[in-house]
Amino acid sequence: MIKVKQIEKSFGSQKVLSGVNFEVKDKEIFGLLGPSGAGKTTLINILTNQISPDAGSADVLVTAFETGLMLDEDGLYMRLSCLENLNLFARIYGINLSKSMEALKNVGLESSAKKAVSSLSKGMRQRLALARAILHAPKVLFLDEPTSGLDPRTAQGIHELIEGLRDKGATIFLTTHNMDEAVKLCDKVALLHKGQIVESGEPLEICERHNSMRTVPDLGAVFIKMTGVDL
Amino acid sequence: MRSTVAIFIKQLQDTFKNMAVLVQFFVFPGMAFIMTRFVGVEMEGMSDEFFISMFASMFIGMTLISSPAVAIAEDRDNNSLRFLMMSGVKSHQYLMGISGVYMLCALLIGGMFTAMMPELLLSQRLIILASLMLGGVASTLLGAIIGLLSKNGQAATSIGTAVGMFLGFGPMIGMFNERVRRIFSIFYTQNFIFDDFDNITRRLIVILVNIAVLMIVFMFAYGKKRD
Ligand SMILES: Nc1ncnc2c1ncn2[C@@H]1O[C@H](COP(=O)(O)OP(=O)(O)OP(=O)(O)O)[C@@H](O)[C@H]1O
Ligand SMILES: [Mg+2]
Numbered sequence: 001m002i003k004v005k006q007i008e009k010s011f012g013s014q015k016v017l018s019g020v021n022f023e024v025k026d027k028e029i030f031g032l033l034g035p036s037g038a039g040k041t042t043l044i045n046i047l048t049n050q051i052s053p054d055a056g057s058a059d060v061l062v063t064a065f066e067t068g069l070m071l072d073e074d075g076l077y078m079r080l081s082c083l084e085n086l087n088l089f090a091r092i093y094g095i096n097l098s099k100s101m102e103a104l105k106n107v108g109l110e111s112s113a114k115k116a117v118s119s120l121s122k123g124m125r126q127r128l129a130l131a132r133a134i135l136h137a138p139k140v141l142f143l144d145e146p147t148s149g150l151d152p153r154t155a156q157g158i159h160e161l162i163e164g165l166r167d168k169g170a171t172i173f174l175t176t177h178n179m180d181e182a183v184k185l186c187d188k189v190a191l192l193h194k195g196q197i198v199e200s201g202e203p204l205e206i207c208e209r210h211n212s213m214r215t216v217p218d219l220g221a222v223f224i225k226m227t228g229v230d231l
Numbered sequence: 232m233r234s235t236v237a238i239f240i241k242q243l244q245d246t247f248k249n250m251a252v253l254v255q256f257f258v259f260p261g262m263a264f265i266m267t268r269f270v271g272v273e274m275e276g277m278s279d280e281f282f283i284s285m286f287a288s289m290f291i292g293m294t295l296i297s298s299p300a301v302a303i304a305e306d307r308d309n310n311s312l313r314f315l316m317m318s319g320v321k322s323h324q325y326l327m328g329i330s331g332v333y334m335l336c337a338l339l340i341g342g343m344f345t346a347m348m349p350e351l352l353l354s355q356r357l358i359i360l361a362s363l364m365l366g367g368v369a370s371t372l373l374g375a376i377i378g379l380l381s382k383n384g385q386a387a388t389s390i391g392t393a394v395g396m397f398l399g400f401g402p403m404i405g406m407f408n409e410r411v412r413r414i415f416s417i418f419y420t421q422n423f424i425f426d427d428f429d430n431i432t433r434r435l436i437v438i439l440v441n442i443a444v445l446m447i448v449f450m451f452a453y454g455k456k457r458d
Contacts, residue, residue, distance in 0.1 A: 071313070073310040080241065091233065
């Protein structure tokens, strides 16, 4: 569904990505892990055609309309209500406005439908941004740190939602620096460090390979072992 | 078309919830009404049109420049424009949707101004409204240019206000100063038709030339920002 080959990207003299390769299969949850500044957001921006790579290719095998997007900045209209924010995009996509309420229900915001975004908490805004991303039932979802800064219960809700979308046939590409999240949620992960993928595969399999099962699988320890850096 | 309508609706909803903008929409006709009714009548030799034309020019020249400028810069600022573009909205559809709202405002508020001059014939009323509407086109274009070129919402606000002050206040100062009047005769804000029905053609041509010039600048700004 997504094929990334030898992607390179520099900003000025700073090389952010130097030869990134990976593949995301149909209907899987793929997690890109890496510390802050590793280039995760840069990679999402390349995959969604917002910036172009210096070298290499990124192919996403669906149309722009079939992708959903949740970026590190929510881009919501502060003065408008949740519902009005979603209705704007429902109109742009030409889908029934009832989908907006449906999406709000999916993220547990139906009771805040009429509230202005400016009055929402961070977690609620994040859920609204997710609702906007899934509004038109996209085939591929790009989620940039969908649960960062959320309390565990809200994060759990979002995990369930993401799994539900996968089970309905969506392919999900997400970034995170939360190792537990990666182990629990992702079918596949890739560890990004110094502009390259240093390890990839199924989370448990990676942990086994590095004898890092201890009592619980510890992907964080693998990361430290591979890079010397903690997340 | 679908996207343009969607943006238009969003901008309309946003405008109604934006007190800072909404107040401006009513302050100018409100002031015109109060001044005409309570101050104008006590001043010798002062026509009804004096205050009305003054505040109408200020409304078109100030509010209708700064509002779209700020709206566009705000959308860029908080990244919402990115999401619109990612969902397939083209820049011209976006700009048409935004401008549409301010054209509607020009029409409604312009209508309020002409309603304050009850002795007018319907044809005169329509001519006034037409000149105000064309002015609205010019202002919205100018506002869009400022919005496209300024770094952020704050910059757009200050540039929009400065340009608006110049164009909106100029004609008022021109009422007392021949030199200023002559300079401002080339700007659209001094060429709205309120009582000068003998010079309709000349005035409309000045406004249209203004629009043409702004259109060219706009294309340039738009081309530059096409990313
Ligand atoms: N537009 C840009 N101009 C210059 N440098 C940039 C730009 N975008 C990103 N960078 C740099 O590229 C590096 C990677 O940034 P990126 O946002 O992709 O990291 P990230 O992995 O998403 O980090 P985080 O976990 O904090 O979100 C950073 O050092 C950043 O400073
Ligand atoms: Mg990031």
